[in-house]
Amino acid sequence: MSDIMSGIDVLVSEVGPRDGLQSIKSIMPTDAKKNWIKAMSDAGIREIEVGSFVPAKLLPQLADTGEIVQYARTIPGLQVAALVPNAKGAEAAIAAGAHKITLPLSVSETHSLKNLRKTHEQVFEEVKAIVALLKALPKDKRPHFEGSLSTAFGCTLEGYIPEAQVVKLGERLMALGCDEVGLADTTGYANPAQVKHMIKAIWAALGKNALTGIHIHNTRGLGLANALAALDIGITTFDSSLGGLGGCPFAPGASGNIVTEDLVFMLDSMGLKTGIDLAKLLKVREIVTAAVPDPMYGFTPDAGVPKGYIQGGNGWGIGNDTKLAAE
């Protein structure tokens, strides 16, 4: 999947089927999940986190993740990602054929104990076991392994998280053999200045290739501003959830991911290539709303695109007057 960025500037990684569904009580039928994922891919989404390999008794909403990964793997051009809380989950993800596995490490150890029921050292043991699993595979069969630094911008339980602690844990993850680290604002505490500062600190310690993506929540309404800050300094992958469905059920007060539709509108209107057809994307909401009763959010879905808006153009109003005026 090395060509995942081919022809695009920004990768929008849909996490609704995982982060969205894990945070609502409703259980989406497996067929609806498949339709959702297929429709997202048809709309141009190139990467989807389709589920999480956690025990079904903890998250019954995601009990069919194995089947969903197997199905998603049959969709051409789609990078299939899955969350794994431990080596056992990674084993299941590998068996199902995930292209990418993400293990969350809560920078807040208090949150780690609540979320994964593990200390940092216990999580590192899982990382080691996963790396051993991966090394036993032929290179072309190894999924990409990301260690995601969650609660990196603050924690609803611990409060402020020192940047140095985020960097230190990131260094450890890379030293243990992760291919990449991720940065996650699990609690919606981040601000644009902090986002830039944190990314630069991680890049300074680990190099730019070690961090290309960010996972942002919109809890305090700063989601797209934080995305813009990350974009401004060179982050190219953004997690988001269709209709903003989701959030972390183990972080009290946390609410949903940034809204895929609004994110895509922002990027597209800035003249950045996402490969995504916004009109098709907006239609996908119907599949989700037909399958679960939970509310979906988003401003662009309500307001629609601007009058005369040209999707996939060179941006709206950015020195392209001639082109747009000719319409």
Next chain:
Amino acid sequence: MSDIMSGIDVLVSEVGPRDGLQSIKSIMPTDAKKNWIKAMSDAGIREIEVGSFVPAKLLPQLADTGEIVQYARTIPGLQVAALVPNAKGAEAAIAAGAHKITLPLSVSETHSLKNLRKTHEQVFEEVKAIVALLKALPKDKRPHFEGSLSTAFGCTLEGYIPEAQVVKLGERLMALGCDEVGLADTTGYANPAQVKHMIKAIWAALGKNALTGIHIHNTRGLGLANALAALDIGITTFDSSLGGLGGCPFAPGASGNIVTEDLVFMLDSMGLKTGIDLAKLLKVREIVTAAVPDPMYGFTPDAGVPKGYIQGGNGWGIGNDTKLAAE
């Protein structure tokens, strides 16, 4: 009011009593308006657009603007702004004692005809008449006169608005004697790249002093991202509305201003000085909700500030680990 920026980095200019109230059907009692304005000032808001001098039959919600301006003038340290659609309105605003008057010029002439019922040339005639009024006053009695370029980022009626047209009308406003121009995304069409591009174009034509503020709507969820883009290149004044109350009733599909509470949280968490006490600001919502039944928006009011958050500090997580860790 030349010291309005003293001790602060960013001026948050509250427009709820004008832009908010003009867009809802409810009529807020005059006393409630006074309480609202006083409480906003007590929370540290330094500039409030308190009303609009339009005929009462057009906007009965704002029929008491004269009385409100007179009252607001008694609040020490508050810059009192008012919207004026024409010279007659400006006369009333001057009589009431407004520190600042803003005349909106819709860059979209179609919108201008709908909103002010005037062509561009007819609006320029009003500008000339207002400048004549101002010149007849002693210098220390002259309100600051802003010509606000509305629908600058696109129009729900005309669609795309060429940047060159915005610049040209801005040049004309300054040539006729405005002290400053403003940029207003009346329709919520702007994107961060366009915001930067447009501001730079105006600065290139008119100089940096001719444009210091921006008026953003959050129609497509990009409001704070657009504010961040403007902030990044040096805009220092941001219009916003408490609870996002408001919008433009004459621009179909347009919805509310950016939310003051979320804007202040963003700026404060970035370590920028606004002079505003966020906790007090959040309390002010009670005055508005007690006076009108209309919904108020905002994420920060729902979520609260992060655990351990220090208001008015050096920012959240921006190289200030020691200070925050010590708490």
